Amino acid sequence: MATVNQATSPTAGGYRAVFRVREFRAVFAAHLLSVLGIVVAEIALTVLVFRTTGSPLMSALTFALGFLPYALGGTLLAGIADRRPARRVLVGCDLVCAACAASMVLPGTPVAGLLALRCAMAFVAPLFQGTRNASLADILGPGDAFVLGRSLMRMVAQSAQLIGFGLGGLLLTVLAPRAAIALTAAGFLCSALLLRFGTRARPARAGAGADRTSPLAGLRAVLGDRRLRVLTLLFWLPPVFVIAPEALLVPYADGIGAGTAALGVMMCALPVGTIAGELWAGSALGPRTRSRLVAPLAAAGMLPLLVYAVRPGVVTVLAALLLAGLAHAYTLGLDQWYVDAVPDELRGRAMTLLSTGLMTLQGVGMALAGLAAEFLPVHGVVTGAAVLGTAVVLLLLAELRSANRREGGPKDETGPTAK
Structure with a gap:
């Protein structure tokens, strides 16, 4: 059984209570450094490749390569998250990334x-993320503090998309691309030091020989359990449809005659709504209320996007995207359901596969939205994505209710009980 940090057992205090845990502060700071480092590296590397080759294709491929190895790495490396001590895995991944970034700097x-x-x-990113997310339950305990800690990590990732690209662009006005990448290497080294000296050594959750027979063993263990499979799909599938308006914002803005300034504001609307929704749910609501809101918020989350059916203007699109982002607050309650449903010895693999599928399927959703927009009007694609996405969520919620009843969980939609 995971060790629970007693400092976080009370749920009062919200996010501030989470920051009172010394180990979490180290993990949070390391996360901030690594996320900003990755964003800056993506921009600088894209510029460097374009300047070297003069090829827009090679420049775009640089961005794509941040996603393509993700699924392979998450599937093949997931078992390491439970078979090796978490601190060792996290520091090792940071050092690998620091070495890669340092090698990019070489002329x-x-x-x-x-x-x-x-x-x-x-390739190593999903292992790092899954191990870190699993270790949060060891540092904060598997209760409400874990949910708030996960929420803070997500908000940092969302904010990095808003701040990091601007920061990267600003850096490139005063630094050469290789110098900016050198800062990324330094950031990963600092992250490794924070995790090595700021967190406690803990033993591996599973035995060294556990699930070594196949790299797919962790995937079978997670998806083989009916209730855990449905919860995983509730994380994975809604973003496939929600990503459609973001993926198609440029052609939609062009179609309605919106300028570049309006496009920039619209691109910020969904992440800003997501951050605001998580802050509201984490600060103003208790664990029980968040759990009760999972089903209604998940079911209604894509309904604001139906306004695309009338090909709305900038203000209406902004409102729809903000509302869709606010509904993302359901993930706090879903996080609690998930950690309650996952056995301790499987937590690292489950978290690694969860982030792997989430990242991979968002890429799939963007590609599918773009493909559909080749044959259909953009506003029709977004409307169709909202309809299909809502239907998928309703089916998953019905399946979850059925699984809860069959496996002894509660008979309403307040989530599964802990195993």
Whole structure:
């Protein structure tokens, strides 16, 4: 059984109570450094590759390579998250990324080498994220403090998309691309030091020989349980549809005659709504209320996007995207359901696969939205995504209710009981 940090057992105090835990402060600071480092590296590397090759395709491929190895790395490496001590895994992943970034800085590194190093960083990313998320339950306990800690990590990732690209662009006005990438390497080294000296050594959750027979053993263990499978799909599938308006914002804005300033504001609307929704749910609501809101918020989350059916203007689109983002507050309650449903010895693999599927399927959703927009009007694609996404969520909630009743969980939609 995971060790619970007694300092976090009371749920009063919200986010401030979580920050009172010394180990969490170290993990949070390390997360902030690594996320900003990755965003800056993506921009700088894209610029570097374009300046070297003069090819828009190679420049775009640099961004794509941040996603492509993700599924492979998450599937093949998931078992390590439980078979090795968490601190050792986290520090090792940071050092790998620091070494890759440092190698990118070398003047003689060819473009193929730069892309291979980017792939290597993306390959270990899901292992790092899954191990870190699983270790939060050891540091904060598996209760409400864990939910708030996960929420803070998500908000940092969302904020990095808003702040990091601007910061990266600003850095590139005063630094060469390789110098900016050197800052990324330094950030990963600082993250490794924070995790090594700011967190406590804990033993691996599973035996060293557990699930070594197949890299897919963790995937089978997670998806083989009916209730855990439905909860995983509730994380994975809604973003496939919610990503559609973001993926198609540029052609939609062009179609309604919106300028670049309006496009920039619209691109910020969904992440801003998401951050605001999480802050509201984490600060103003208790665990029981958040649990009760999972089903209604998840079911209604994509309904604001139906306004796309009338091809609305900028203000209406902003409102719809903000509302869709606010509904993302349901993930706090869903986090609690998930950690309650996952056995301790499987937590690292489950969290690694969870983040792997989430990242991979968002990429799939963007590609599918773009493909559909080749044949259908953009506003029709977004409307269709909202309809299909809502239907999928309703089916998953019905399946979850059925699984809860069959496996002894509660008979309403307040979530599964702990195993």
